[in-house]
Amino acid sequence: MEPIKKKLTTASGKPYAENENSQTIGPRGPILLQDFILHEKMAHFNRERIPERVVHAKGSGAYGTLTITHDITKYTRAKVFSEIGKETRTFLRFSTVGGEKGSADTERDPRGFALKFYTEDGNWDLVGNNTPVFFIKDPKKFGDFIHTQKRDPYTNCKSPTMMWDFWSLNPESLHQVTILMSDRGTPYGYRHMDGFGSHTFSFINNDNERFYVKFHFKTQQGIKNFTDEEASDMRSKNPDFAQHDLLSHIDNGDFPKWDLKIQVMPEAKAATYHINPFDLTKVWPHGDYPLIDVGVLELNENPDNYFAHVEQAAFAPAHVIDGIGYSPDKMLQGRILSYPDAQRYRLGANYEQIPVNRCPFMVSNYQRDGQMRVDGNGGKNPNYFPNSFDDIHADPSYKEPAWDVNAQVADWYDRNAEGENDHYTQPGNLYRLMSDESKKDLIKNIVHAMSGIAGPKKDEITNRQLCHWFRADIGLGMAVAQGLQLDLSETMKHMPA
Helix, strand or coil, rough: EEEEEEEECCCCEEEEECCCCCEEEECCCEECCCCCCHHHHHHHHHHHCCCCCCCCCEEEEEEEEEEEECCCCCCCCCCHCCCCCEEEEEEEEECCCCCCCCCCCCCCCCCEEEEEEEEEEEEEEEEEEEECCCCCCHHHHHHHHHHHEEEECCCCECCCHHHHHHHHHHHHHHHEEEEEEEHHCCCCCCCCCCCCCCCCEEEECCCEEEEEEEEEEECCCCCECCHHHHHHHHHHCCCCCHHHHHHHHHCCCCEEEEEEEEEEEHHHCCCCCCCCCCCCCCCCCCCCCCCCCEEEEEEEEECHHHHHHHCCCCCCCCCCCCEEEECCHHHHHHHHHHHHHHHHHCCCCCCCCCCCCCCCCCCCCCCCCCCCCCCCCCCCCCCCCCCCCCCCCCHHHHHHCCCCCCCCCCCCCCCCCCCCCCHHHHHHHHHCCCCCHHHHHHHHHHHHHHHCCCCCCCCHHHHHHHHHHHHHCCCHHHHHHHHCCCCCHHHHHHHHC
16 A cells, blocks of 8 residues: 655645746746745745754754662652652753854863753753863853853954963862863763763752752763864864764664762751862762762663754753752852743743653643743633632642751852862862873873963963962972973962962
């Protein structure tokens, strides 16, 4: 039996016969205004591109499953973790951070690791990176930082001078910069890197106890990175290397997997811990809070259309579920506002009705109208609350325990005040843990990157950043100074006292 042939139609469903030739007055005459098909095709073509993400513009994504292998219900009542063997469908989008949509996959850059879990209590978005820390710890600085990773307003080119000027003026960035300048800054695609929730979140259990938690996804494929030279070479050979690598392995049934692990801190410990547990530029040492096994994440389904799924995927750390909450992490608090706002700008107020973003379970609220409302808009049901006509109610069992803020005074506190200003111990420890080969690559990459600093402030910026390397580790600072071929007698002036 032959398959039924589909008729070619307009967007409104009208079949039409001519899709290649415009209607004209004679074979060489002008086009008629009435050729609506021409208008529809051109008008839609002109609108095919939605605004690209301000950050994380270029990405790859796939669907998969989180399978729970260990019991953590003493920490959280979240249904996604409710029993061993439970499976939850998920969508994971990887990305580079600073580049545009057409940039190369192997640029030296952090990598986004954004997860959407489709749970029966709503969608849970865990929007992290392939690093456990970040460059800054206050959201007021985010726009300024990202501007330095984009294009210079005068030259319209990327500017090492802007980057290092900002980093040298913000020593809190040193931990992340150290990771970025290592070979972890150029991972071998997406399958061979770890992922992190990065922020500190809350767990809330059935007894309404709060714990603070960090999420870790450890790749089962093993860590694998490009060297700087290999990454540069791949940029010219295949700028879409990571996309091809992920797509082809899933198509071939070689499904990438990550082990989900957590660190858990009792709420009472947070106030006395020697590190600010809500500082995104710091990690919790595993000796204090070891990794706890939770489950396995597997990616096993490529989207059938890149734009519909990967490009329109919208993630927001604001999207948590019962049993998972926020923390006083300042960067997290800022992203709770900024990420949904960015998605409304990019995709519209009803972006959560797009299939990749839509909760597959019940959704009940009083949001109405707006562009691209496609779910019936609530029909004839009331659009206000409370009302006398429907049975939607606020369930008090989902209420979270209150935070004790200890009657703190509202003010603009210096994020790097005394007690919050150790920017050097953790990056120094990271350097000292590296193998000799990794140290050599780190130094080489730093020297290569800092060699791009130019202009009348070159020496000032270079020496200021050099001081940070010295404070992290004397040997590291000396090696960078030598690599930059600086006058060591002058360099010694910038060594910490």
